[in-house]
Amino acid sequence: xxxxxxxxxxxxxxxxxxxxxxxxxxxxxxxxxxxxxxxxxxxxxxxxxxxxxxxxxxxxxxxxxxxxxxxxxxxxxxxxxxxxxxxxxxxxxxxxxxxxxxxxxxxxxxxxxxxxxxxxxxxxxxxxxxxxxxxxxxxxxxxxxxxxxxxxxxxxxxxxxxxxxxxxxxxxxxxxxxxxxxxxxxxxxxxxxxxx
Amino acid sequence: xxxxxxxxxxxxxxxxxxxxxxxxxxxxxxxxxxxxxxxxxxxxxxxxxxxxxxxxxxxxxxxxxxxxxxxxxxxxxxxxxxxxxxxxxxxxxxxxxxxxxxxxxxxxxxxxxxxxxxxxxxxxxxxxxxxxxxxxxxxxxxxxxxxxxxxxxxxxxxxxxxxxxxxxxxxxxxxxxxxxxxxxxxxxxxxxxxxxxxxxxxxxxxxxxxxxxxxxxxxxxxxxxxxxxxxxxxxxxxxxxxxxxxxxxxxxxxxxxxxxxxxxxxxxxxxxxxxxxxxxxxxxxxxxxxxxxxxxxxxxxxxxxxxxxxxxxxxxxxxxxxxxxxxxxxxxxxxxxxxxxxxxxxxxxxxxxxxxxxxxxxxxxxxxxxxxxxxxxxxxxxxxxxxxxxxxxxxxxxxxxxxxxxxxxxxxxxxxxxxxxxxxxxxxxxxxxxxxxxxxxxxxxxxxxxxxxxxxxxxxxxxxxxxxx
Numbered sequence: 001x002x003x004x005x006x007x008x009x010x011x012x013x014x015x016x017x018x019x020x021x022x023x024x025x026x027x028x029x030x031x032x033x034x035x036x037x038x039x040x041x042x043x044x045x046x047x048x049x050x051x052x053x054x055x056x057x058x059x060x061x062x063x064x065x066x067x068x069x070x071x072x073x074x075x076x077x078x079x080x081x082x083x084x085x086x087x088x089x090x091x092x093x094x095x096x097x098x099x100x101x102x103x104x105x106x107x108x109x110x111x112x113x114x115x116x117x118x119x120x121x122x123x124x125x126x127x128x129x130x131x132x133x134x135x136x137x138x139x140x141x142x143x144x145x146x147x148x149x150x151x152x153x154x155x156x157x158x159x160x161x162x163x164x165x166x167x168x169x170x171x172x173x174x175x176x177x178x179x180x181x182x183x184x185x186x187x188x189x190x191x192x193x194x195x196x
Numbered sequence: 197x198x199x200x201x202x203x204x205x206x207x208x209x210x211x212x213x214x215x216x217x218x219x220x221x222x223x224x225x226x227x228x229x230x231x232x233x234x235x236x237x238x239x240x241x242x243x244x245x246x247x248x249x250x251x252x253x254x255x256x257x258x259x260x261x262x263x264x265x266x267x268x269x270x271x272x273x274x275x276x277x278x279x280x281x282x283x284x285x286x287x288x289x290x291x292x293x294x295x296x297x298x299x300x301x302x303x304x305x306x307x308x309x310x311x312x313x314x315x316x317x318x319x320x321x322x323x324x325x326x327x328x329x330x331x332x333x334x335x336x337x338x339x340x341x342x343x344x345x346x347x348x349x350x351x352x353x354x355x356x357x358x359x360x361x362x363x364x365x366x367x368x369x370x371x372x373x374x375x376x377x378x379x380x381x382x383x384x385x386x387x388x389x390x391x392x393x394x395x396x397x398x399x400x401x402x403x404x405x406x407x408x409x410x411x412x413x414x415x416x417x418x419x420x421x422x423x424x425x426x427x428x429x430x431x432x433x434x435x436x437x438x439x440x441x442x443x444x445x446x447x448x449x450x451x452x453x454x455x456x457x458x459x460x461x462x463x464x465x466x467x468x469x470x471x472x473x474x475x476x477x478x479x480x481x482x483x484x485x486x487x488x489x490x491x492x493x494x495x496x497x498x499x500x501x502x503x504x505x506x507x508x509x510x511x512x513x514x515x516x517x518x519x520x521x522x523x524x525x526x527x528x529x530x531x532x533x534x535x536x537x538x539x540x541x542x543x544x545x546x547x548x549x550x551x552x553x554x555x556x557x558x559x560x561x562x563x564x565x566x567x568x569x570x571x572x573x574x575x576x577x578x579x580x581x582x583x584x585x586x587x588x589x590x591x592x593x594x595x596x597x598x599x600x601x602x603x604x605x606x607x608x609x610x611x612x613x614x615x616x617x618x619x620x621x622x623x624x625x626x627x628x629x630x631x632x633x634x635x636x637x638x639x640x641x642x643x644x645x646x647x648x649x650x651x652x653x654x655x656x657x658x659x660x661x662x663x664x665x
Contacts (some may be wrong), residue, residue: 062551065606135486135494136549137558137626141610171528171613175478175485176547178611181577183563191561194608 050077050086057091058149058192060102060142067146067195070094080155084121085113087154088147092129095143102142105132111166119159120182123147127166133174140177145192152185160184226311226333227416229391230257231340232520233534236388236416239311239333245298246311250280253314257322257337258530262307269300269307273321280307287313289320332413334391342392346399346409354405356422356441363436364390366420383428383441388417405443435510472515473654474540476614477502478547478624481525486549488634495523497627497637498546504643505544508651514658532617536579542590542654543622545615548637550629554604555646558624559591560584560615579619586621593660594623594653601649625650 053076058067074090076083088110095104107128115121133140144163152158160182164170170179224239226248237252250262250269259273262280269280279288280300286293287300287309297312309317314335318326327336342364347357366385398410405426412419422428422441431440477498479485485494499520506516517538519531535543560580574581588609595607615622627646630636 065552134550136551137547137610137612137624138552138556138608139550175483176549176612178563178613178616180613181563181611181616183611187561187563191609 050075050082052076055087055090055154056150057094058146058153058196059091059094060146060195062102062139062142065138065142065195067142067149067192069196076154081113081115084123084151084155084158085110087151088113088123091147091150102139102146103134104129104143108132119157121151121158121161122164123151123161124164124167130165130170130173130179135174135176137176140173140175141191142195143173144177144183145188145195148183148185148188149192152189158185161188224333225416226253226314226335227388228253228256228335228337229340230337231522231524232526233538234389234391235537240308242301242303242308243298247298247301247308248311248314249303250307250309253309253317254278254321256533258527259321274323276321278317278321280309282307287317289317292320294320329413332418333416334413334418336391336393340391342390344392344394346396348399348401348406348409350402350404353443354401355443356401356406356409358420358439358441360390360392360437360439362390364392364439365436366390366439381423381425383422383424383430385420385422385430385439386417387419390418392418392420394418406441470515471541471658472517472538473509474517474519474535474538474543475502475505476519476531476535476543476545478545480520480523483525485547488548488550488629488637492634492637494548497548499523500638501546501548501627501643501647504647505546505650508644508647509654512651512655514651514654528614529617532579532614535614535618535620535622540618540620542657543615543618543620544650544654545612545622545624547624547626548629549626551631552606552628553630554606554628555598556606556608556626556628557591557595557598558608558610558612558615558626559588560618560622561609561611562616563611574619576617578616580616580622583619583621587615587623590621590653590657591623593657594625594650597649597653597656598646601645603645603649 052073054071055074055076057070057072059070060067072090072094074086076086092104092108092110094100095102096106096108105128107126109126109129110123111126112124113121114124133143148161151161162182163173163179165179173179224241224246225236226239227234227236233256235256237248239246239248241247250271251259254271254273255261257273259271259278262269262271264270267282269282271278276290280296281287282300282302285296285299287296288294294313294316296309296316298310301308311330311333315326315328318328318335318337322337324338328334329336341361343361345359347359349355349357364387366387393413394411396409396411398408400408404424405428406422406424408423410421412421424443426443429442431442432438433440477495479493479495479498481495483495485498487493499522502518506518509516517540519534520526562578562581562584580587591607595605598605610624612624615624625646627637627642636642
């Protein structure tokens, strides 16, 4: 004969396990919904066609305070604007993976890229690219140098680049690096050499 | 014929009189004191009332450029929109009407408001207390007053010692290059940059070399007037917190004033631009800058380092101004504007940020150098163009001094704001934290080491290149 108090204890433990399970399932669903919502909130560029190319990316490595060339296989369209955008996105993809050599905020992306004349390009980034960028002179400059150098290495004929954030001008990337000026790619090339 | 000659003569005399009156008429000015700086603007007589230009008054406080829509001028300051209508004596701020005490006038395409409108306008727009000493035309934004005490010492060489609550820099009348006053009956110290206030009217001290002291305010300035019957020497010490008026003796007049820590006061007329270093503790207010865990944020580290650097420079006889003394917001453009307006000798921006360790020294880099425009004006984005090589010299000197102290130093050139908008030699200094111990950024010893090295670098540059690098 099992004592009555033991039966009650076992029943209470089973009930507690059941309630905990329900709460955990509920929280898991909620988290999934939030993640999905966040993912949907990030603007997604349309899927582009093109052929796979082996390209060079200049990536920032925070730990070493350095820029290093790395190769990657990327689908690049023939259209100059789309090619530039996909090149830049392939750099950001490297920074958004875990572990990252140069972490950027979730949602950092390139919204649009367009030429205002033959050699001058405007790069429009998403708001999280700047809003969530770690603040610091070197961190910000490494990001810009990495993007501009990779761009000029893979899309010929770009002499000047300017960055917008969510379609608007912004003074700095995250309090330091100048976003108001047009960057001459030749000047950035010299700057990047210091870190290679 | 005789009448016409007389008429011409009278007309000429009348014109001469009018010219003389117009030349002799003293220019009225209003001075606005804020926690960051002070500035003066002209007060003009219009329709029998004193008026000021709206942009002169509000732009230095960070207001946007007024835009005209029909008859309505719109501008924004501290996220509050202000609307002024030409010919109307009411304005709206944040949608609520305020009485301006006179009509809005438009002259040369610029809106003007009467002086009576200052208190209601600034009271609504500034998020702090505003005091307006209207007869003296002095406006104080925030609790920023400078007070003083005066101690009279009688004896063989009578003196009057002023102690101020903050460093001051008055103009003194009648001085020679050694700071010795030659006027015998009245010495006036004019404070047009310092928010000096006092309840003192007049204090009598007897009938000797120093007979009385009086405090007054007029035309956008405060005045301390000392009467006596002997020439007085002025000695400024304690970083400008103490000023001593001392009866001049024949021996004293032959000896230059002590070099440290005293310095002669500048004259009132055509004084040369004084060399000073503008220190910019970056970020502030809502802009915290980089975070290093816990409550350790860049804006606090830079302010502490700025104070340390000021102490080190002043100890070496170099005048210093800080762009912010407290936790306040200030745009990058405003930081550059103040530095350019005040003609700083060197600008030093202080930062703290990851990654790495040690100290990074940045000289400016123009990413898109533009040709200077004709005349005196420089493009804002490349205002640094004329000073860039001198900036690099300053950066090298500071880096060398930091290395001598055994610190890890990286010297870099980078396109940074607001360095590129500054028309004088400019550098940025970034402290990098020890990754294992970010709290090391707060270390007094480390900050002192860095501040001393920067100060030594600046002193060296100043000695190499003269008073104005």
